[in-house]
Amino acid sequence: MAYKTLITVLTDATLVAPTLAEAEALAARSDAHLEVLCLGVDRSQAGFYYGGASAMLMEQSMARAQGEANEVESAVRAYLKTSTIRWSCEADVAQITDIPHRVGLRTRFADVAVLPRPYGKDRGSELEAVAEACLFNGSVPTLIVPADADASQTVVPKRILVGWNESPEAMSAIRAALPMMLEADKVHVVVVDPPAHGPNRSDPGGSVSQFLARHGVKVEIDVLSKTLPRVSDVLMRHAVDMKADLMVMGGYGHSRFREAVFGGATRNLLEAATLPLFMAH
Structure with a gap:
């Protein structure tokens, strides 16, 4: 297969295992490198804060996003620590309005992005933003996987x-x-x-x-x-x-x-x- 660089963007620790199962299997089949972006999302809108509160609330929101990114990164490293594929993992944070730019820059050099399904129970709005960023801003073909997908059938x-x-x-x-x-x-x-x-x-x-x-x-x-x-x-x-x-x-x-x-x-x-x-x- 011709895919040599795969990327997945994860924002939720509960979606790490099903998404990485697909990405890891495809990377192993293709002898590809898998990049994982663990993204913490600041969902606040600073422009709507009342006067004098913006700096304090923004700091708290960014700290919360960094904590989420670290949690996802820990889950990813635990999942892939025994994997035989080539992989790299990085944590980052972004405001939700900056997701198109941030994700687009990171995914444009990949052959395929592997993402969880953006809609459904307990799925945040950032999943939709990430999927659209891959398709539009990164111009990367995207494999969307449901939580119960069989990785062997997809690969x-x-x-x-x-x-x-x-x-x-x-x-x-x-x-x-x-x-x-x-x-x-x-x-x-x-x-x-x-x-x-x-x-x-x-x-x-x-x-x-x-x-x-x-x-x-x-x-x-x-x-x-x-x-x-x-x-x-x-x-x-x-x-x-x-x-x-x-x-x-x-x-x-x-x-x-x-x-x-x-x-x-x-x-x-x-x-x-x-x-x-x-x-x-």
Whole structure:
């Protein structure tokens, strides 16, 4: 596999083990170096403090964030101390508004970022900010793993579902996921309600399938009707039907604001997917 530098950004000690299980397995399979950023997040907004309190509260908030970063770092070092992979670990702190800049700078030189699912019970808002920072500011393909994922299936997925909608984001995800696709038994390019008018209306998914086949990927095309209210629902149902180990798709084809307010396939899948998601923007 072509991945040689992996990175994960962790902000919660309870998510260290499931996330590192995936990252460590992928690093071992790829003979890659794993970088771990243990990030403590200051969630305060200094501009809203009453007069005279800003400095004191900011100091307390930063001290709390540093404590969280140290806690995560200790959990990471305990988990990886007997690992055979090459790894490095560093603790840092950031205000939540600075996460895009800080995380983007740290992840841009990685081949893949491995992150926990940003939505769900007891998941803080900083997880969403970290995921978006990887995709947008770091421009790094990102593997999102649910807490109960099977690392062996993700690292060498036998069946991969590709959500294809002809977007640049989907094509970026496909190119980035090629090393995984080459080892899969079958890759299903899934097209939901292809447009009736357009250059590929007579052969939906044909061009991207040809691209994958020329690389040696064992590929099939599945054209589905939108029989459920949301495209994400159709993709998830099909993933269950085909027993997919991994879903590959473009991340945030619409603006982040629009998806946050009105929803979208990316947001919906990040909230509900029970299998790992490989995304790129």
